[in-house]
Amino acid sequence: MSDAAIHPAVLLAQDLIRCPSVTPAEGGALTLLASHLAAAGFSVERVTFSAPGTPDVDNLYARYGTGAPLLVFAGHTDVVPTGDVARWRHDPFAGEIVDGRLYGRGACDMKGGVAAMVTAATDFIAAHPSFGGSIAFLLTGDEEGPAVNGTVKLLEWAKARGEQFSHCILGEPTNPASLGDMIKIGRRGSLTGRLTVTGRQGHVGYPHLALNPLPTLLRALEALTGPALDDGTAHFDPSNLEVTTVDVGNPATNLIPGEAKAVFNVRFNDRWTLDSLKAEIEGRLARARREGDAEVSLTFDYSNAVAFLTNPGPFVDIVSAAVEAVTGRRPALSTTGGTSDARFIQACCPVVEFGPVGGTMHQVDEFVAVDDLASLTAIYRGALERYFGP
Numbered sequence: 121m122s123d124a125a126i127h128p129a130v131l132l133a134q135d136l137i138r139c140p141s142v143t144p145a146e147g148g149a150l151t152l153l154a155s156h157l158a159a160a161g162f163s164v165e166r167v168t169f170s171a172p173g174t175p176d177v178d179n180l181y182a183r184y185g186t187g188a189p190l191l192v193f194a195g196h197t198d199v200v201p202t203g204d205v206a207r208w209r210h211d212p213f214a215g216e217i218v219d220g221r222l223y224g225r226g227a228c229d230m231k232g233g234v235a236a237m238v239t240a241a242t243d244f245i246a247a248h249p250s251f252g253g254s255i256a257f258l259l260t261g262d263e264e265g266p267a268v269n270g271t272v273k274l275l276e277w278a279k280a281r282g283e284q285f286s287h288c289i290l291g292e293p294t295n296p297a298s299l300g301d302m303i304k305i306g307r308r309g310s311l312t313g314r315l316t317v318t319g320r321q322g323h324v325g326y327p328h329l330a331l332n333p334l335p336t337l338l339r340a341l342e343a344l345t346g347p348a349l350d351d352g353t354a355h356f357d358p359s360n361l362e363v364t365t366v367d368v369g370n371p372a373t374n375l376i377p378g379e380a381k382a383v384f385n386v387r388f389n390d391r392w393t394l395d396s397l398k399a400e401i402e403g404r405l406a407r408a409r410r411e412g413d414a415e416v417s418l419t420f421d422y423s424n425a426v427a428f429l430t431n432p433g434p435f436v437d438i439v440s441a442a443v444e445a446v447t448g449r450r451p452a453l454s455t456t457g458g459t460s461d462a463r464f465i466q467a468c469c470p471v472v473e474f475g476p477v478g479g480t481m482h483q484v485d486e487f488v489a490v491d492d493l494a495s496l497t498a499i500y501r502g503a504l505e506r507y508f509g510p
């Protein structure tokens with residue numbers, strides 16, 4: 121196949137994959153996108169953020185037009201590490217196309233989606249140079265890392281400049297098996313808690329001289345894991361508390377341990393806020409407490425992962441219709457999966473997520489189907505036509 125036959129979004133995705141932008145390295149990826157967007161008439165700004173103890177991160181904000189509404193495409197150009205390169209059949213930074221698949225780190229998460237968004241927007245602008253509204257790109261290099269010097273600060277920076285986002289499409293991989301499966305209209309929140317139970321170490325033959333922390337910890341964990349936190353809400357599965365580790369570290373069989381620890385993580389729906397969930401957990405532990413128990417201390421890790429929902433309505437319909445027009449299928453509206461940068465963007469404007477099939481994200485031999493990139497570009501273009509159309 122000659123280059124002339126390759127879809128422009130595929131060419132751009134190949135070029136992006138060839139930029140080794142493992143978080144926090146920029147790797148040339150934002151520079152490449154800046155030149156594409158500037159050539160299409162966008163005003164492009166590169167913004168670097170830093171914070172003590174974290175690496176500096178390059179970000180990009182680009183806008184075309186001055187009018188309202190302002191539709192934002194959001195994404196990231198950083199990628200997770202390759203792991204052992206010897207396990208890859210295709211060089212993770214070569215952008216090889218084999219049997220209709222574009223291989224490379226970031227192919228689906230999310231350089232493919234970024235390439236399709238940029239191609240769709242520049243095509244749309246070429247066709248309708250004075251469409252009245254505005255299109256912006258919010259691209260970060262810090263989504264897969266600490267996420268400190270990326271989207272959060274870029275949103276604050278844009279807000280301080282008076283940018284008023286109307287709606288946002290985030291191009292993260294959302295489709296489990298084939299393009300058109302799923303749009304994400306919300307995400308669950310995430311909260312991690314840590315329990316430490318402190319008793320008194322002693323000889324198993326003399327238990328009256330010791331205080332075993334384990335019965336207290338077992339009762340605490342039982343109280344946390346049942347009954348269910350809720351039955352789910354209109355657009356969310358039930359919240360789930362998962363115990364992820366229990367640590368005693370006691371190799372001896374004749375020793376009552378002095379301390380025991382456990383960690384749990386809750387993925388919670390829009391029935392809860394971080395505060396109401398913490399209160400529920402504290403309440404369960406207090407009710408489980410018995411006379412003579414070992415001492416229980418509970419701490420929560422810092423979390424900014426709240427649950428949010430973009431209510432179905434005209435904007436969600438526009439994206440759904442664009443997906444259906446290209447794939448022939450009406451996508452499911454889902455709130456499943458992990459957290460994403462959408463949790464930050466939703467504080468500024470309604471956000472939906474739609475991007476490539478994510479089956480190989482973060483894996484060895486990550487790929488995106490070449491045909492999917494062309495279809496994804498057509499979907500984003502269709503969303504633009506509907507959004508700004510008459």
Ligand SMILES: [Zn+2]
Nearest residue numbers: 229230263292
């Ligand atoms: Zn991603």
